[in-house]
Amino acid sequence: MPKPAARLGALRPSPIRVLSEGAPADAIPLGLGEPTWVLPESARRALASESGVCAYGPNAGLPLLRSTLAAFYGARTEEVLVTCGSEEGLFAVAQAYLDPGDQVLVPDPGFPAYAAVARLASAEPVPYALDAAAGFALDPERFAAALDAAPRAKLAVLNHPGNPTGGGASAAALARVADFCEARGVLLLSDEVYRELHFGTRPASLREVTGRGLVSSSVSKGWGAPGLRVGWLLGADDLLAPVRTVHAFAVTATSAPSQRAAEALIAASGEVLPAARREVQVRFDALRESWREAFGEELRTPAGAFYHWMPLPKAALADPMAFCLRLRDEARVVVVPGLAFGEGGRAYARLSFAARPEQIREGVRRLAPLWSAR
Ligand SMILES: Cc1ncc(COP(=O)(O)O)c(C=O)c1O
Helix, strand or coil: CCCCCHHHCCCCCCHHHHHHHCCCCCCEECCCCCCCCCCCHHHHHHHHCCCCCCCCCCCCCCHHHHHHHHHHHCCCHHHEEEECHHHHHHHHHHHHHCCCCCEEEEEECCCCHHHHHHHHCCCEEEEEECEHHHCCECCHHHHHHHHHCCCCEEEEEEECCCCCCCCCCCHHHHHHHHHHHHHHCCEEEEECCCCCCECCCCCCCHHHCCCCCEEEEECCCCCCCHHHCCEEEECCHHHHHHHHHHHHHHHCCCCHHHHHHHHHHHHCHHHHHHHHHHHHHHHHHHHHHHHHHHHCCCCCCCCECCEEEEECCHHHCCCHHHHHHHHHHHHCEECEEHHHHCHHHCCEEEEECCCCHHHHHHHHHHHHHHHHCC
16 A cells, blocks of 8 residues: 655644534534535526537636636736635645745634645745634734744735634734735735625725735635535736646646636626625525524624634533534534634534524524533
8 A cells, every 4th residue: 555645644624514514414504614505596507508518718717707706806807717725725825825834824713725736836825813803814923923934935825704713804903914924034824715704894804905915715604605616816917827737736727617607707706796695695594593592692693604603611621523523413503613723723513504593593593502511
């Protein structure tokens, strides 16, 4: 049996998948972060009208999708690279820019793929803390402290609104972090997959504060279509050039029918995005009301996304994974232990309210007895 590459040694299967895939059939799924509302009509029509030749298309994406995305962002078409979901974009950036031993700043708590793509490039993820007192917002001071302590930093990743916390980033905070990175020659990548699922005003994009960073996003959250596997990277042509090389050899191009459906979605953003925000609001209202009923507590509204980041009961702190397994197998509701998102998540669990409203209500009802035995 050949030995897998040593760089895979530090990678473990994501607890998010482990908990969800091993769940009893009747468990309420509040683990995965994926929309549960139907694919918008515009995309369904585009998929149904596929006919004729199904060609590869250009490596960087279909020209119409690239120009539609460029118009959406006020960018030039050359600044858009279409990827297989934003996750492939993250992987390609890591492969394009990291050498063994380089360091990558990642939010803690944060989306586990950031550390994983760093490790797959034989680089070292370096966590930076968020501002817990401000709903886990980006904190330039904490970011700067982590950057100062990382002499081999080559790449830094931001995520706002953030998974797993729903925390945001002000334009001023983004600008300061961009300045720190520019001064150090560190490439800054801003993961904005949840930007369109905001609760208050629409958050600023990194693009609005610097022309020297990369922005990644996808149709998976705001446009409600994770199964299309269409994402994109936005950035200056010279910054994207090495990423395009990795992307071309890794996947050739993103699925052409999926790109046509994604184009229809982006072109219909004026209807699709407000409708998605209404879906998320209905779900958050279901969570807020059932939480109030179960615990008499008022939930804080996140900046965006569809996650409730909840402090674990005291009794669960010794072994959060065992507690989440009990919730799953005894109470029959799936939530993810915060440790899956880094050390900064040790005292928390993540509940995804992307689920259907009735599932959310039932999930909180099932969770309450174990949660209250604190
Ligand atoms: C913060 C964040 N970034 C990226 C992704 C990857 O999404 P996709 O590859 O579908 O764009 C996810 C998925 O959950 C996510 O939560």
